[in-house]
Amino acid sequence: MTNLPxxxxxxxxxxxxxxxxxxxxxxKARMKAGQPSYSxxxxxxxxxxxxxxxxxxxxxxxDILIRWKRMQGFNTxxxxxxxxxxxxxxxxxxxxxxxxxxxSKEELGRxxxxxxxxxxxxxxxxxxxxxxxxxxxxxxxxxxxxxxDEGCNKAVTEFFVRLYNDGYIYRGNRIINWCVxxxxxxxxAEVEHDEVAGxxxxxxxxxxxxxEVIEIATTxxxxxxxxTAVAVNPSDDRFKHLVGKTLILPILNREIPVIEDDYVDMExxxxxxxxxxxxxPNDFEVGERHGLxxxxxxxxxxxxxxxxxxxxxxxxxxxRKAIVKDLDEMGxxxxxxxxxxxxxxxxxxxxxxxxxxxxxxxxxxxxxxAPATLALxxxxxxxxxxxxxxTYLNWLNNIRDWCISRQLWWGHRIPAYYCQxxxxxxxxxxxxxxxxxxxSNNIKQDEDVLDTxxxxxxxxxxxxxxxxxxxxMLKFYPTSVLVTGYDIIFFWVIRMVFSALYVLDEVPxxxxxxxxxxRDSEGRKMSKSLGxxxxxxxxxxxxxxxxxxxxxxxxxxxxxxxxxxxxRVEASRNFANKIWNASRFIFMNLENSQKKEFxxxxxxxxxxxxxxxxxxxxxxxxxxxxxxxxKFELGIAVSKVYDFAWSEFCDWYIELVKQRLYSExxxxxxxxxxxLTYVLEKILKLLHPFMPFITEEIWSYMEKEEKIIVSSWxxxxxxxxxxxxxxxxxxxxxxxxxxxxxxxxxxxxxxxxAKLLVVSNSATKAVIKEGENYFTALASASxxxxxDNEDLVPEDAVSVVLDGAKLFIPMDELVDFEKELERLTKxxxxxxxxxxxxxxxxxxxxxxxxxxxxxxxxxxAKQDKFEQMLDAVNQRLENVKAKL
Numbered sequence: 001m002t003n004l005p006x007x008x009x010x011x012x013x014x015x016x017x018x019x020x021x022x023x024x025x026x027x028k029a030r031m032k033a034g035q036p037s038y039s040x041x042x043x044x045x046x047x048x049x050x051x052x053x054x055x056x057x058x059x060x061x062x063d064i065l066i067r068w069k070r071m072q073g074f075n076t077x078x079x080x081x082x083x084x085x086x087x088x089x090x091x092x093x094x095x096x097x098x099x100x101x102x103x104s105k106e107e108l109g110r111x112x113x114x115x116x117x118x119x120x121x122x123x124x125x126x127x128x129x130x131x132x133x134x135x136x137x138x139x140x141x142x143x144x145x146x147x148x149d150e151g152c153n154k155a156v157t158e159f160f161v162r163l164y165n166d167g168y169i170y171r172g173n174r175i176i177n178w179c180v181x182x183x184x185x186x187x188x189a190e191v192e193h194d195e196v197a198g199x200x201x202x203x204x205x206x207x208x209x210x211x212e213v214i215e216i217a218t219t220x221x222x223x224x225x226x227x228t229a230v231a232v233n234p235s236d237d238r239f240k241h242l243v244g245k246t247l248i249l250p251i252l253n254r255e256i257p258v259i260e261d262d263y264v265d266m267e268x269x270x271x272x273x274x275x276x277x278x279x280x281p282n283d284f285e286v287g288e289r290h291g292l293x294x295x296x297x298x299x300x301x302x303x304x305x306x307x308x309x310x311x312x313x314x315x316x317x318x319x320r321k322a323i324v325k326d327l328d329e330m331g332x333x334x335x336x337x338x339x340x341x342x343x344x345x346x347x348x349x350x351x352x353x354x355x356x357x358x359x360x361x362x363x364x365x366x367x368x369x370a371p372a373t374l375a376l377x378x379x380x381x382x383x384x385x386x387x388x389x390x391t392y393l394n395w396l397n398n399i400r401d402w403c404i405s406r407q408l409w410w411g412h413r414i415p416a417y418y419c420q421x422x423x424x425x426x427x428x429x430x431x432x433x434x435x436x437x438x439x440s441n442n443i444k445q446d447e448d449v450l451d452t453x454x455x456x457x458x459x460x461x462x463x464x465x466x467x468x469x470x471x472x473m474l475k476f477y478p479t480s481v482l483v484t485g486y487d488i489i490f491f492w493v494i495r496m497v498f499s500a501l502y503v504l505d506e507v508p509x510x511x512x513x514x515x516x517x518x519r520d521s522e523g524r525k526m527s528k529s530l531g532x533x534x535x536x537x538x539x540x541x542x543x544x545x546x547x548x549x550x551x552x553x554x555x556x557x558x559x560x561x562x563x564x565x566x567x568r569v570e571a572s573r574n575f576a577n578k579i580w581n582a583s584r585f586i587f588m589n590l591e592n593s594q595k596k597e598f599x600x601x602x603x604x605x606x607x608x609x610x611x612x613x614x615x616x617x618x619x620x621x622x623x624x625x626x627x628x629x630x631k632f633e634l635g636i637a638v639s640k641v642y643d644f645a646w647s648e649f650c651d652w653y654i655e656l657v658k659q660r661l662y663s664e665x666x667x668x669x670x671x672x673x674x675x676l677t678y679v680l681e682k683i684l685k686l687l688h689p690f691m692p693f694i695t696e697e698i699w700s701y702m703e704k705e706e707k708i709i710v711s712s713w714x715x716x717x718x719x720x721x722x723x724x725x726x727x728x729x730x731x732x733x734x735x736x737x738x739x740x741x742x743x744x745x746x747x748x749x750x751x752x753x754a755k756l757l758v759v760s761n762s763a764t765k766a767v768i769k770e771g772e773n774y775f776t777a778l779a780s781a782s783x784x785x786x787x788d789n790e791d792l793v794p795e796d797a798v799s800v801v802l803d804g805a806k807l808f809i810p811m812d813e814l815v816d817f818e819k820e821l822e823r824l825t826k827x828x829x830x831x832x833x834x835x836x837x838x839x840x841x842x843x844x845x846x847x848x849x850x851x852x853x854x855x856x857x858x859x860x861a862k863q864d865k866f867e868q869m870l871d872a873v874n875q876r877l878e879n880v881k882a883k884l
Contacts, residue, residue, distance in 0.1 A: 003587045004701055008580035010544025014693045018133055021696075026709050027138045029077035031471055038074035039476040040066060041460045041509075042139060043484050043492070044147060046085035047125045048092050051132065053518040053526060053564065054485065056536040059137050060549045061515060061556065062483045064634055066138055067689040069480075071713035077476045079463050080132070080139035082125045084148040086411035086452040087182060087190060091348045093117045093410065110409050117410045121146070131537060136545050136692050138709070145463045147455045148412065155462035156412045156455045157429045159503065164416075164427040168364050169404075171416075171425065173294065175277075175284035176403045178356040179346040180302030180316075184407040185360055187451050188491065191344040191353050198341055202270070202334035203327055205230060208246040208255060214239070215334055217269040219341060220279075221327070222319040224249070225308045226297040227256055229275040231286055234260040236271055250332050251323060252309055261286050278357040281400075294357045302354060316354070361405040361414060361448070365498075369396045372498040381497060381507045384632045385559045388489060388514055395490040404451045411449030418444055457495035460508035467503075477504075481511040486559060489514065513632045516561035518552070523563055539569060546691035547573040553690050554642070556635040575642060576694050579687070582650045583698045586676045589661050598674035606671035608660075609770055612722040613729035614653045614675060617644065618682045619720035625686055626715070634690075641686045649679060652733060652778075659777055677702070682714045731764065732771040735807060738800040739779040746798070746814060753782035754813035757797065759790055760805030768805065782813070796879075817880050824877050831870040838863045 005012070021027060029039075040062050045055055066078045093116055094105050105113045125146065132139070145152060163169045177186040201221045204213040214230055227249055232239040242258045249256050263286055264273050277287025278294040287294060297308045304311045304319050311319045327333040344353040373396045375381040376389060383389055405414060417426040419435035420442040426432050434441050455462070460479050464472040478500070484493060493512055500508035519525055520532040527533065539548045550572040555562040607615075621644050628637035657672040681702070688695040688708050699708040743750070756775055758768055765786060768775070775781040787793060787808075796811040838859055841847055848856060 002701060003591060004580060004584040004698065006584070008577045008694070010546060010576075010693060011541075013697045014134075014136075014545055017693050017696050018136065020707075021138065021709060022141070024707070026707065027078070027140050028142065029140050029476065030075050031475060035073070035075040037077070037475050037480075038066075038069040039077040039079065039479040040481055040483065041079045041463060041479050042081060042137075043482075043488075044081045044083035044145075044456070044459065045128050045132075046083050046088055047121050047128065048085050048088045049124065051128060051135075051536060053534055053536055056135060056548060057515060057518050057552045057556070057562075058483060058485065059132060059135055060552045061513065061634060063135075063137050063549075063692075064553060064689040065481065065483070065513075065629075067692060067709065068629055068713065070138075070709065071685065071688065071711060073712070075475075077143070077472075078137070078139045079143060079145070079476075079479075080129075080137070080141060081145035081147070081459070081463060082121075082128060083452065083456060084121070084146065084411060086406055086408055086449060087184060087186070088348055089117065089120065090408050090410040091182065093120050096120070105409065113409055121148075134537060134540055134545060136549065138692070143463070147452075147459070151465065152455060152458070152462045153412060154429075155458050155466055156450065157415045158467045159458055159499065160415050160450070160454075161427055161429055162503065163363060168368060169361060169427075170364065171359065171361050173357050173359050174362060174401065174403065175279075175281045175355055176358050176360055177344065178300065178354045178358060179349065179351060180300065180354055181349040181351040182346060182408075183300055185358060185403050185405060186346060186353060187403070187453055190347050192347045192350075193342040193344050195340055196343045198339055198343070200269070200337040200339040201324060201327075202337065203250060204332045204334055205247040205250060205274075207242060208248055210245075212242070214242065214247060214258070214272045215270045216272050216274045217337075218274055219339065220320070221323050222304070222308075222311075222316050223276045223279045223297070224274065224323065225252060225304070225311065225319075226276045226279050226295045227274045228277060228287065228292040228295055229256050229259050229290065231259050231261045231264050231273050231275050232271065233264040233266045234262065236264070236266045238271060250327060250330065259286075259290050261289065280355050284355075284357065296357055298354065298356065300356075360403050361416070361446075363402040363404055365399045365401050368498045368502055369399045369494075371501040372396055372494060375497060375501065375507050380510070381512070382510065383489075383512045383514060385514065388486060388559060391486075391489055392494065395494060402451075404454050405446075405448040406451055407447075408449050411452065412455055414446040414448050414450055416446040418446065420444055453491060453495055456492055457499040460496055461500060461504060477508075478506055479509045481513050482509045483513045483515065486514050486516060511632075514559050515556060516559060519561050519563050521563055521565050523561075526564075534564060543569050543573045544576065544693070546576050546694050550575065550638065550691055553634055553638045558632055575646060576691060578646055578650055579683070579694065580698070582645075582654060583680060583701075585654065586673075586680055587701060589673060590677070593669070593673055598670060598677065600674070600678075603667075603671040603674045606667045607675065608668070608671065609725055609728060610653060610656045610774070611671055611675040612725040614649065614679050615720050616722035616726050617648055618679050618714075619716055620726075622682065622686065622714035623716035626713070638690050641683065641690075645683050645687070649683060653679070655778055656774055659773070684708060685711055685714050728767045728770065731767050731802065732774055735768070735800065735802055735805075736775060736779045738802070739775075739781075739807065739809070742798060742800055742809070743780065743814070748780075748814050750780050752814070752816075753780050754809045756781040756784045757787055757793055757808040757810070758784060758805060759787045759793065759808070760802075764802065764804035815880075821877070821880050824873055824880060828870065828873050828877065831866050831873060835863060835866045835870065838866065 042062065043058060045051060062078065066076050070076045097103055097105060097108060097116060160169065177188070177191050179186055198219050200217045200219060202215055202217050203221070203224070204215055206213050216230060218224065230247055232243065239258070243260050245258050246255045247258060263282060264271070275283045275286050275292060277284045277292050278296045279298065295307060297305060298316060299305050302316050304314050304316065306312050308319065311322060314322060324333065345351065346353055373393060376392055383392060415427060415429060417428065417432055419438060419440055421440040422435060422438040424435050424437040431445060432443055435443060461473065461477055464470060464477055466473060482493065496508050500506060517525060524530060524532060536548060547569050551569045555568065621640060625637040625640055657676065660668045660672045663669060684695045684699055685708065692709070696708050756779065758765065760768065768784065772784045775784055790806065793808045794810045797808040798811065800807040841859055842863065
């Protein structure tokens with residue numbers, strides 16, 4: 001057996017090991033029967049850049065589960081892939097074309113633009129995959145998919161056509177999120193809400209043929225031009241007499257009605273709400289209930305249109321300033337009140353999103369949502385932790401129709417076709433040759449593409465070959481678990497659930513393991529604007545992938561955010577170094593041994609107390625970690641193996657057996673070497689899902705036939721349970737720890753041996769007798785003596801109290817009195833000098849006259865303290881002199 005290099009350097013082996021795994025086919029899912037399957041579909045990262053710390057956490061947790069299940073004997077599939085990220089990628093490609101060619105996408109044309117988008121995909125999609133490999137992702141790369149590859153495109157088309165034919169997809173005018181800069185509709189997931197400082201503008205609307213007014217409050221005065229009603233609550237007596245009457249809209253002098261609707265909150269604002277159905281999602285619903293006109297007063301580029309009267313051509317914010325000025329001059333502006341409120345911004349260009357009625361494609365959601373609700377309520381789907389059940393159900397219970405069309409070029413083009421002669425709409429999986437209504441062949445496909453989430457919703461089964469009933473579908477669907485952040489539960493998770501239930505009548509996964517966000521050390525969300533992002537690749541380059549993975553796993557608790565500290569990464573690397581050095585120590589002793597292989601039956605009779613203790617402890621650890629992993633408590637599991645490996649194995653067991661390794665007793669030595677290698681193997685296996693590279697590298701020096709990646713996960717074995725030995729060692733370790741602490745408090749170096757006196761009951765005495773050599777090895781005991789009672793113990797002995805025993809060390813054994821005399825004499829001289837200095841200062845009349853009273857009091861306090869310390873030193877000196 002060769003030994004490990006002296007220094008732990010992950011750069012020396014991480015890339016080499018990953019290449020070995022790939023070339024050996026260890027990540028591949030197998031199609032042969034007879035093995036239980038376990039599958040995870042990777043949330044596909046966007047092809048818009050590089051992986052960030054959130055990806056690193058997400059991927060680490062998935063890889064831990066996959067590696068664990070692979071070791072448990074499951075046929076695992078971790079399905080990888082990337083997402084075309086429609087709007088995000090289009091923005092990036094547009095920027096690149098403008099920068100490199102000086103052209104807009106319209107000047108370039110659709111076909112040329114799409115060619116450049118595919119070039120982008122090849123460039124950045126490849127980079128992301130390489131980054132995932134750096135992290136150690138054990139995906140089946142031969143099955144890598146892309147949300148716009150041919151198979152996924154067929155699945156998307158099939159899904160759209162089915163929904164349309166079943167009456168779930170329609171085209172209509174509804175309120176949507178509109179980005180005036182990207183000039184496209186946005187899904188809710190593509191809108192980021194930020195609190196901004198704004199105003200509440202209070203405006204009077206005159207009642208027709210009356211001196212009365214109704215005061216309303218709005219944060220967007222420019223939308224007044226699109227008002228078609230003012231609503232009040234039916235229970236609000238303040239406005240009962242005005243319901244059904246007509247108001248004169250300010251500026252435009254248009255007549256609008258006063259209506260009643262339960263949507264109005266009587267306690268908020270003035271209790272009267274302006275209704276602008278074409279420019280507010282809540283107002284749109286009110287307008288639908290009351291049959292109000294949807295009056296669009298804004299263009300798609302954010303400028304006011306001709307229906308805005310004299311404000312036509314102004315931007316929405318220019319219009320806001322102008323209309324407020326005009327209202328003030330007309331005496332209709334009551335007041336302006338500062339108001340902070342959440343405003344939606346486009347997640348790509350960060351401009352303020354405008355709610356706008358637009359002709360788009362929608363999915364009717366009410367009936368599709370019901371089975372997704374039932375799946376959670378019946379337990380077919382489980383969220384971990386289950387506190388997110390409420391979030392899931394609330395969103396489904398309040399779901400609105402889903403706008404799925406986007407005014408973009410990069411994405412799945414909507415499979416809808418229009419006859420240019422009779423306006424017939426045809427939805428099909430390929431372009432129709434002739435219009436079924438007028439027989440014209442003048443047919444054109446819809447220019448828009450589908451929302452990115454529409455294709456992502458099919459990801460768990462489209463990647464396995466749906467709509468075909470493939471062998472992969474039969475073997476790996478439904479998938480076992482989805483690992484994702486809580487921020488996309490309703491944007492992605494719910495869409496996958498209802499889509500799968502619609503086409504397959506089965507949930508896409510049985511569990512959703514939800515994690516939180518990775519925040520900086522101050523608890524802030526990592527972002528470009530704050531400049532607090534941490535590049536996981538830089539961490540890997542400096543500390544290694546295992547250190548990063550271990551840090552992310554250790555700090556993980558299902559559903560909770562975690563703070564990222566560089567100090568913890570360093571601690572993780574230190575732990576890796578600890579395991580490396582412990583392994584190297586064991587291998588060194590194996591090299592020096594006559595035997596190269598040890599079997600339990602050969603050493604069973606020679607196993608000592610500490611051997612059985614550590615074997616039993618790692619046996620219990622295997623059981624506990626498996627239970628934690630089953631409950632997705634990965635952070636608890638990894639903390640347990642950390643504590644065991646660092647403290648019980650390295651700090652205690654290895655230290656306890658060192659004297660046996662250097663002894664001439666070959667039987668005892670062989671038992672120790674067997675135990676060291678046996679437990680090390682278990683530790684490496686238990687650590688492998690969390691720290692795959694270092695465990696595989698150390699494993700390779702153990703000359704095993706198989707790699708650790710496919711070795712068997714440790715399981716609890718009754719024959720390895722030694723409860724009595726565990727209890728005995730707990731007593732011994734507790735005693736040694738207390739003795740060490742006592743000596744440390746007294747500044748006694750470990751090299752100074754001291755007699756240990758024991759007064760105890762018979763049971764504890766037997767335990768200490770059995771572990772006497774441990775006390776000499778680790779508690780610096782020169783010998784262990786047993787006393788029947790405390791009367792025989794020297795009066796000045798210091799003690800440690802245990803359950804059933806008292807341990808004493810005579811003071812004479814601990815202290816070198818001549819050296820102590822020398823030290824105390826120096827301490828006495830120093831204190832006397834300090835007292836002299838303070839007394840001199842306090843006797844100085846000049847100091848007392850000029851110094852503040854606080855400073856004088858401080859010097860007096862110093863004098864008292866030094867005099868008390870001197871008394872203690874003098875007393876100690878007398879005791880020491882008496883010993884000499």
